[in-house]
Amino acid sequence: MRSFQSFLRASAAVLAASVSMGALAAESVKIVSSLPRTGSANAQTTSMVNGIKMAIAERGGKIGDIEIVYEDWDDASPQRGNWDPAVEAANADKAIADSSVLAYIGTYNSGASKISMPKLNSAGIVMVSPGNTYPGLTKEGFGEENEPAVYRPSGKINYFRVVPTDDVQGSVAADYAKELGAKKAYVLHDRELYGKGIADVFKKSAAELGIEVVGFDGIDNKASNYKSLVTKMKQAGADVVYYGGTTQTNAGQLAKDIVAGGLKAKLIVPDGCFEEAFIAAAGAKALEGRCYITFGGVEAKALTGKGKDFYEGYKKTYGGEPEGYAVYGYEAANVVLAAMERIHKAGGKLTRESVLAEVGKTKDFTGALGTWSFDANGDTTNRTFSVNTVKDGKFTTVKVVQ
């Protein structure tokens, strides 16, 4: 009898606890981000997360009287030193299981979104990526036959991105190669979704511009060096090398070996290398005057309007220069928060469905990246690109393409 009483007491306590927790949960909503926190992309991620935190802090951490809870999740693992499919899948499941999660900011790597997109799509959670540039995630005709339908099992669009895609970026790079006077291009990629995708676009655009593509190959992105490959490129007479890859897939080593191997060609790399870690890995000497980095947008200090406010505010709050993608983290969070504010103002309830629908309606949004909208595919209408190089150990913009 006694034990029955204590059982009753215990269950009453549990019941009371769950009621009070339920009451708390009603007044708060959760936004999570899934970005690579382990590995060399971490500096870039820290910057993006700072951007997200800034956007939330600017609203006092609240939408009306509803508290915004933000959680910063890691989608990388030490074994890979890079994003990990298993971790990304677990993150998506975790977000789905937690009913207070209304928005998922991520991912940084396009390959990772391939994993979480279909899961979050079925659950109807809005996903805003600050970094994915692989076109096939949203557009038909750039990747596999079944893309992007395969990522949208529910048939609805739940995935949006604030960065311009690689089909534009790859052709910007090819245009610039032409400007550099390139006649023979050697195109390499890291055999990942993003790298191979953008290298394909570059190869196609270069050929259209009359640049001869003398080689196309996927490299082993963990190799100790690429000296033998450089010899092969030298024999092919390449005067420009395009590498579709990131700092994490050894772009730094490739840059170095091109110099060491005596290949007098320019190197062009995409936005995956637009981070301080790339300069640290390659050494400024191997990049200055011979390496060009394309980026969807302009470097933080060249931003104008609200972007300038962001840059000043970032430096004041975090005491350092933001990495290239910080502003996209900020913008991604802002788009979600602005949608939540609109719902709240109209007297609506914040749910997964309402937030998803409202984010999709984003039109003529004036943010740090200028005024832009989401198109029917969920892509930004923003088309600003910059070509950057390295001077005195720092990135400098050499050209801006609108």
Place this chain on the structure above:
Amino acid sequence: MTETEVFIQQVILGLSNGMIIALVALGYTMVYGIVELINFAHGDVFTLGGFLGLTIVGALGAAAIIDPGALGETSNWLLLVGLVIGCGLFCGVLNLSIDTVVYKPLRRAPKLTQLVAAIGVSFILVNVALFWGGVPMDVFSGGAAAAASKDFPEILEGSNLLGEDSNVVLRLEDIAIFAITIPLMIGLTLFVKKTRLGRGMRATAQNPIAARLMGIDTDRVIAATFLIGGFLGGAASVMWSVYNNTISFQMGFRAGMDAFTAAVLGGIGSLPGAMVGGVLIGLIRAMSDQYIETRWTNVVVFSVLVLILVFRPSGLLGLKQREKV
């Protein structure tokens, strides 16, 4: 570039890369020969050697070293030899400590236990390297990105010895690899063949129990093996860093895999086997990059390994069939 020039160039690159692999492979094969343990932590001991090297270079003042003129040719060679000895000793002692603390108590435990312990040590060392890379030093880019690859300054002057106009590139680094690796290999061979301790090693490798009955202090032999294997790994890490000009906390994984493959290819347990295996893998990689395609290189390397193991299960120069783990 003519076909001949290309071929000569690839041979140079293959040999340089292969020599470094061989040096690491010796560490695997020596330990396996004596205690029949595949020391999976060996590649990560190698990584820490590279980090110590960069730390020393940073402490000496990276600026002076990035500009080779500031120190002069001779001091750069002295620095290189100093690094090889310093990092070699560090890795040797580290390897020996790992054996004393982790492997020794497990000596009579099942092989699988030792193997798992080795993998565990490997994880610990990778994380030590990750932590080390985050130390706020200029050479670690202020510690801002612990996991990022680090630029290792050019210690030897990087110009082409055959003249800037020559299509074939031969750099001081290539020469340095030969100048340091070959004496180390000859020294090791003489040591094992001629000295008392070396004889003890061979005896222990053949039959540890009989060796102990004959009055050989097998514990001392094992300690020496780990010390020497570690030393070679440390020396290799310096050559690797100087040659590739990059270090990262994961460098030991790939280097270790290549070296382990080389050791198996040459016949694990056999010293000349590891040397031959390493050089062979370097050459196969270079030739595959040139004449097949880079994306097939790993496939080619492992296909060769499989073929050789099918027709010679104990490797190219392996003598007897040993218990596999």
